[in-house]
Amino acid sequence: MHITLLQPNLYWHDPVANRAMLEERIFSLPESTDLIVLPEMFTTGFTMDARAVAEPMNLTTFRWLKQMAAQTGAVVTGSYVIQEKGNYFNRLIWMQPDGQFDTYDKRHLFRMAGEDGVYTAGTRRIIKEWKGWRICPLICYDLRFPVWSRNRSLVSTDFDYDLLLYVANWPAPRRNAWNTLLQARAIENLSYVIGVNRVGNDGNQHPYSGDSAVIDFKGDVLFRQADTEISHQQHLSLDDLRAFREKFPANLDADDFTLSL
Numbered sequence: 001m002h003i004t005l006l007q008p009n010l011y012w013h014d015p016v017a018n019r020a021m022l023e024e025r026i027f028s029l030p031e032s033t034d035l036i037v038l039p040e041m042f043t044t045g046f047t048m049d050a051r052a053v054a055e056p057m058n059l060t061t062f063r064w065l066k067q068m069a070a071q072t073g074a075v076v077t078g079s080y081v082i083q084e085k086g087n088y089f090n091r092l093i094w095m096q097p098d099g100q101f102d103t104y105d106k107r108h109l110f111r112m113a114g115e116d117g118v119y120t121a122g123t124r125r126i127i128k129e130w131k132g133w134r135i136c137p138l139i140c141y142d143l144r145f146p147v148w149s150r151n152r153s154l155v156s157t158d159f160d161y162d163l164l165l166y167v168a169n170w171p172a173p174r175r176n177a178w179n180t181l182l183q184a185r186a187i188e189n190l191s192y193v194i195g196v197n198r199v200g201n202d203g204n205q206h207p208y209s210g211d212s213a214v215i216d217f218k219g220d221v222l223f224r225q226a227d228t229e230i231s232h233q234q235h236l237s238l239d240d241l242r243a244f245r246e247k248f249p250a251n252l253d254a255d256d257f258t259l260s261l
Contacts, residue, residue, distance in 0.1 A: 001034045001131050001133055001235070002031065002032070002034050002233060003034065003036075003194065003214070003234050003235075003236060004033040004035065004036045004074070004231065004234075005037050005194065005196050005212050005214070005230070005231070005232045006022060006025055006026070006038055006039070006230075007039070007197060007198060007210045007225065007228075007229060007232070008021060008025070008198060008199070010039070010041075010042065010044070010045045010198050010202070011045075012044070012047075012203035013044050013047065013052065013053055015043035015044060015053070015055075015080075018043050018044070019043065019064050022042065025231050026076075027071075028231070029072075029231060029233065030233070032072075033072065033074045034074055034075065034131050035074055035075045035077070035130065035135075036068070036072065036075070036077070037077055037167060037196045038076070038078025038167065039078060039167050039168060039169060039197060039198045040078070040090070040139055040167045040198075041080055041081060041090065042079070042080060042167075043055075043061055043081070044081060045169065045198075045202040045203060046169035046202060046206075047081070047203070048113060048114050048115065048118050050081050050083070050088035050118050050119065051088075053081050054081045054082060055080070055081065055082060056082070056084065057082060057084060061080050062093065065078075065093055065095040065101075066095055066099055066101075068095075069095040069097045069099075070097050070099065072097070074097065075094060075095065075096050077094045077095065077137055077165070077167070078093070078167050078196075079092040079093070079139055087119075087120040088119050089105045089106070089119055089120055090105065090106040090115070090119050091104070091105050091106075092104040092137050092167060094126065094128050094137060103126075104125070104126045104137055104138070105120070105121065106119070106121065106122055106138075106140070106142065107121055107122045107123070107125075107139075107145075107148055108121070108142045108145050108148065109141070110141045125138070125148070127161050132238060133162050133163055133236075134159070134161040134162050134163070135162070135163045135165060136160065136163070136164050136165065137166075138164070138165065138166050138167075139167055139168070140167065140168035140170060142166065143166050143168070143170075143182070144177070146185065146188065147257070147259060148259075149189070151164075151189040151191060152259070157245075157251070159190070159191070159245070161189075162191060162192065162238060163191060163236070164185055164192070164194075165194050165196075166182070166193070166194070166195045166196070167196050168195060168196065169197065169202070170197050170208065170211075171208055172207040172209035175211050175226075178195065178211055179211055179213070179224070182195045182215050183215055183219045183221070184219075186216065186217060186219050187218070187219040190217050190241075190245050190248075190250065190251055191241075192214070192215065192236055193214075194213070194214050195212060196212045197210050198210065199229055209226045209227055210225060210227060210228065211224060211225070211226045212224070212225055212230065213225075214232075214234050217241050217244050222234060
């Protein structure tokens, strides 16, 4: 599968400018792709002013994602601020080229920024099948919680997912945790892991170093880029993943558990 990571410097609270910038990058890609990954809150930057920027479902950004997916023939995914039934959500949209879509609401809300007082937490993970792959998309702070991220079928040979995906606005002062945990999630789940972050300063003057990365199932870094805007394309091999799982079936020794919400 060919995946594309977009690591931009986002315009603060300016969905029109961000959609235009990302659209230009998408249509400037040198090769076709199967999956395009945008950062967390890609229309605004990481904001607690949900009232000012939230959109209902099926409006401007949703329709833009639908158009991008249809025109590229790729899944396009990333999160933005949604208002629904009186609540605000940091919601990832998984948009397929045929217009079918799914949503994931961020489960772990970053209390140190007050996110838990503004947004409503999600209650379910999603696993999406695409091009023969099973993909689990999560959001930023979810990375710190291995139980939620866990390939929960590790006690059998039927894994939940083959690719674990994090979209983020992860600040530069905590970049070591970001880099370390992406590799840890890959190793413990025998899975590819992708993390897509942003660069630049947001409207609160928090700096972001990017460090968007592609990690393989052994924890090896296939790609990582810091401190600059990038559009990176990478090929992932499902055959290589399956061969390694067969050769190194650490999952058969994993501890079983039950997750209570």
